[in-house]
């Protein structure tokens with residue numbers, strides 16, 4: 001018998017919530033806007049090429065999640081080796097530990113500025129820009145992460161707080177920087193040694209076991225919620241009532257669906273920042289276009305911040321004898337978004353130069369837009385998200401997932417927000 005628990009969104013968080021509630025005897029119903037499940041961890045197919053929605057690997061640290069993922073879909077384990085493209089040079093990641101390919105003059109500027117970098121302030125970092133300068137020095141900050149921040153986060157580093165970085169970026173010491181300036185280092189400085197990816201079925205197959213048996217109603221975009229009558233209205237005019245409501249939708253969208261949401265809550269939601277972005281997906285008739293599992297691009301005049309190779313994640317992602325690339329082009333949610341055809345053209349032309357392929361090599365090309373990619377830690381994020389989440393809680397709506405908790409969560413962390421409900 002139904003306990004009338006409704007879950008909004010069939011991404012990793014929503015499917016995890018449904019699975020764990022079913023494990024305890026419940027029978028939730030999931031309503032999903034799209035025609036398929038997986039959310040940001042889903043994929044699309046183009047003539048035999050599979051593209052995830054942005055680059056995805058798993059590095060879940062806890063046994064429970066790892067075992068469940070692995071039992072759903074056995075994985076390849078890739079060493080976390082990636083590249084950096086910078087003004088015609090290829091540097092192993094992280095760039096400051098591997099400066100060897102750069103010209104002597106530039107290495108000298110980076111290293112002298114690194115030695116003269118400001119000390120960390122005793123009273124905490126004012127912003128992310130200050131954090132970068134104390135870790136890397138001014139020259140490197142201005143030319144590498146400073147530029148990259150605009151490309152990846154759509155904001156200047158000074159417009160972001162610093163606490164979110166916590167362990168995600170390597171802070172080198174002088175010996176490491178010097179060693180890497182003479183020769184590329186073999187040591188891995190990434191936050192995880194291995195990146196796992198399913199052998200078959202794309203990234204979302206990690207959740208196949210959880211998804212099996214879950215009641216998901218597709219093509220059901222929630223547009224209105226009335227907490228007083230516990231009623232959700234969908235875009236097609238149908239409605240559902242609930243005894244319990246759990247949402248993995250962006251909290252910025254949730255407040256717009258509630259007619260009598262207070263003005264201060266709406267203002268807090270309006271102050272939040274996030275990135276949206278294009279995925280430019282290219283499939284090639286050749287097996288050898290993709291050279292890096294993923295790489296970062298620091299040049300401001302090349303649209304993508306990051307490019308990855310679906311066929312190197314798993315050969316199951318391409319037809320035999322083929323390879324593929326997907327480039328990620330991000331914007332702040334308040335940016336004017338450039339035309340898709342322009343971005344597809346400009347990205348393809350730049351990638352032709354840096355990855356050495358021609359139009360004749362391209363078997364499929366595609367561009368699609370994600371309205372929500374990363375939540376951004378602009379100043380005030382923590383305070384504003386608490387105002388919004390507290391309000392939603394007060395009207396009986398539990399929020400989970402990356403956009404429900406409004407946190408920079410990896411997929412296993414989004415999955416974990418669906419446990420214990």
Ligand SMILES: Cc1cc2nc3c(=O)[nH]c(=O)nc-3n(C[C@H](O)[C@H](O)[C@H](O)COP(=O)(O)OP(=O)(O)OC[C@H]3O[C@@H](n4cnc5c(N)ncnc54)[C@H](O)[C@@H]3O)c2cc1C
Nearest residue numbers: 009011012013033039040054056057222373401402410411
């Ligand atoms: C560029 C990028 C790279 C990433 N790389 C990695 C990685 O390498 N490893 C990793 O572990 N994690 C990675 N992540 C993070 C990972 O994608 C997220 O943590 C995870 O997908 C969040 O799952 P979720 O269920 O919380 O949200 P979502 O996946 O966004 O799920 C929300 C669901 O709600 C649905 N929905 C939205 N609006 C409505 C509506 N009105 N009505 C009904 N349904 C609606 C959506 O269609 C979606 O299915 C990456 C994310 C990005 C953006």
